[in-house]
Amino acid sequence: MSKYTLLMLEIGGIQDFVFQTNNLKVNVGASRLVRDISEKWVGAAIGGLKSNLVLTQAGEVVLQELAIEASPDLDVEFIYLGGGNALMLFRDEAKAKTFTQQISLQILKETPDLSAHIARVNIDLKGEVFVHAFEALRRKLALRKQQPAPRMATPAQAVSAPCVFTGHAAAKLHELDEGAPSPISAAVERKIEAFASEKHAISENYTPDKAVLAQTNWGASSAAYVLDFEDFGTLDEASYIAIVHADGNGMGKRIQALKDGHETADKNRAYIQKLRTFSSSAADAANNALKATVLSLIECYDPAIDGWQRQEGVEPADRERLPLVERQPKSYWDNEAKSWVTLPVLPLRVVVAGGDDVTFVTDGRLGLALAQRYLEAFGEQILADGERAVGRAGVAIVNTHYPFSRAYDLVDELARHAKKAGADGKQESIDWHFGVNGVIRTAKEMRQTSYHVASGSLISRPMPLTSNDWRNWDTFTRHLAEFQNGREWKGKRNKVKALQTALRAGPEATSVFRHNYGLDALPVGKKNASPTYSLNGWHEGCCVYFDALEAMDLFIPLEQPK
Numbered sequence: 001m002s003k004y005t006l007l008m009l010e011i012g013g014i015q016d017f018v019f020q021t022n023n024l025k026v027n028v029g030a031s032r033l034v035r036d037i038s039e040k041w042v043g044a045a046i047g048g049l050k051s052n053l054v055l056t057q058a059g060e061v062v063l064q065e066l067a068i069e070a071s072p073d074l075d076v077e078f079i080y081l082g083g084g085n086a087l088m089l090f091r092d093e094a095k096a097k098t099f100t101q102q103i104s105l106q107i108l109k110e111t112p113d114l115s116a117h118i119a120r121v122n123i124d125l126k127g128e129v130f131v132h133a134f135e136a137l138r139r140k141l142a143l144r145k146q147q148p149a150p151r152m153a154t155p156a157q158a159v160s161a162p163c164v165f166t167g168h169a170a171a172k173l174h175e176l177d178e179g180a181p182s183p184i185s186a187a188v189e190r191k192i193e194a195f196a197s198e199k200h201a202i203s204e205n206y207t208p209d210k211a212v213l214a215q216t217n218w219g220a221s222s223a224a225y226v227l228d229f230e231d232f233g234t235l236d237e238a239s240y241i242a243i244v245h246a247d248g249n250g251m252g253k254r255i256q257a258l259k260d261g262h263e264t265a266d267k268n269r270a271y272i273q274k275l276r277t278f279s280s281s282a283a284d285a286a287n288n289a290l291k292a293t294v295l296s297l298i299e300c301y302d303p304a305i306d307g308w309q310r311q312e313g314v315e316p317a318d319r320e321r322l323p324l325v326e327r328q329p330k331s332y333w334d335n336e337a338k339s340w341v342t343l344p345v346l347p348l349r350v351v352v353a354g355g356d357d358v359t360f361v362t363d364g365r366l367g368l369a370l371a372q373r374y375l376e377a378f379g380e381q382i383l384a385d386g387e388r389a390v391g392r393a394g395v396a397i398v399n400t401h402y403p404f405s406r407a408y409d410l411v412d413e414l415a416r417h418a419k420k421a422g423a424d425g426k427q428e429s430i431d432w433h434f435g436v437n438g439v440i441r442t443a444k445e446m447r448q449t450s451y452h453v454a455s456g457s458l459i460s461r462p463m464p465l466t467s468n469d470w471r472n473w474d475t476f477t478r479h480l481a482e483f484q485n486g487r488e489w490k491g492k493r494n495k496v497k498a499l500q501t502a503l504r505a506g507p508e509a510t511s512v513f514r515h516n517y518g519l520d521a522l523p524v525g526k527k528n529a530s531p532t533y534s535l536n537g538w539h540e541g542c543c544v545y546f547d548a549l550e551a552m553d554l555f556i557p558l559e560q561p562k
Contacts, residue, residue, distance in 0.1 A: 002126040004089050005096040008141050011084035012115035019408040021165040024229050029195030031352050033111050038082050045102035049075035069125050080279035083354030096120050117145050130268040131259045206290045217303045224330035224343040229400040232363045239400045242367020245411045246374055246393040248356040250425015277384040282356040285381040285389040292377035302561035311559035323365045323556050364397040369558045371395045375428040392418040395432035406440050413443050421462040431462035455506035456541030475525040479548035482523035503543050507536035
């Protein structure tokens, strides 16, 4: 029999579900539940059906290279799985319907705030073109998402207490962070339970093993992981976190390109294989990039200052005025050793990692450098289509008490902005915003009111990491290094503020500022230096220096200690 059922599953509402609260444990637990859908629930929903899905002892999902048309005992073939998405090929429609019922029921019971969008089409693998069936399935799913089933919240009794996180009816009292018991909803309770099983697991997946750590200055055989947003930042100082969201740039077009040369029935299996390997290679690239990012953070730890700080060209007398992230210790109970263990805290927490989507939280002063390092590491890898992986990132640096859900909305918007600077998916790009004043608005609104002056735009972001002109990461960081530690600028706060004021006033005011301070020119990068912008601070309606000046107190480069 060559008639099969192609089914696509897409989980909706993930962002709101994961980033609903300002409690990191609840957010990480929610992320764990989303991963459970791919790693556990989907496998359970197919019941006793034989498939190519294997869950290793380490909890990793592996899809075996089995073709359903060549394996008579195979009931369902997973083409790809992860990140809240699945594409599956069932031997018959009845089995696909049963799976739909089972997975929908479990999601409704365990995570009612999530939506299971499912569509299916039948296909004759011998006589019909898989590419066409897949496109029809995607259109059908898109229509299904536009017409969601109506939802009604279960009304609370008049005597019910509201959940401290969601405002929904509370189901129990729970002690949060050693405080008084607080009312929480059943949905939040499930997230907290999921966090208990997750705890450090997702971060441990990206941490180097003991042998690698021994070759660094880390000074410990492992690391503790941030459990609360307040764990970021230096003690007794105002704390800022950086939320980083990165994903592949131009991935949709690359997936579309996979169909080239495969629009005949005899190419069905080859196309299925391309879909699977491309999806797997993108997930592997993101996974490897996260590992490289964490390793870079560890390698840049300086035991002399017990933390992270700019290294290049810094004299001992300069350190007191430069941004510093101190490494914090954390004690926890080791069930195996039956004793308390103290480990240094790694100031990075992975919240979401699925497919090519990654979201992590770090200290506000490390966010930009870590985002750039992630994009760099992601771009060092070749995907299954033979082309380099290309990523984009949005970074929001906000106070630890800033509403996390709104911060993520901002990050998501910034990542979309970054796409515009990505050379149509061919170049890594980044955008960021410093939300230190606590204003809750969209990036577009804030830029229109705070970063647009008569002469043009005060900021040059979003920007590509590399380019043939001045607008790139290298220029930004070179300017920043000069303002933080250059001979003409270090320690001269009034001079820096005067430059910011002049830049807001425009090119002529900036030229007057330079003349008054006896400066031949403002800092320039080694590459693509422009005499014009170094004289008046502007280039074609865009301020060249404001990005660097704004980042002075909230940027630490990843530089290894001498």
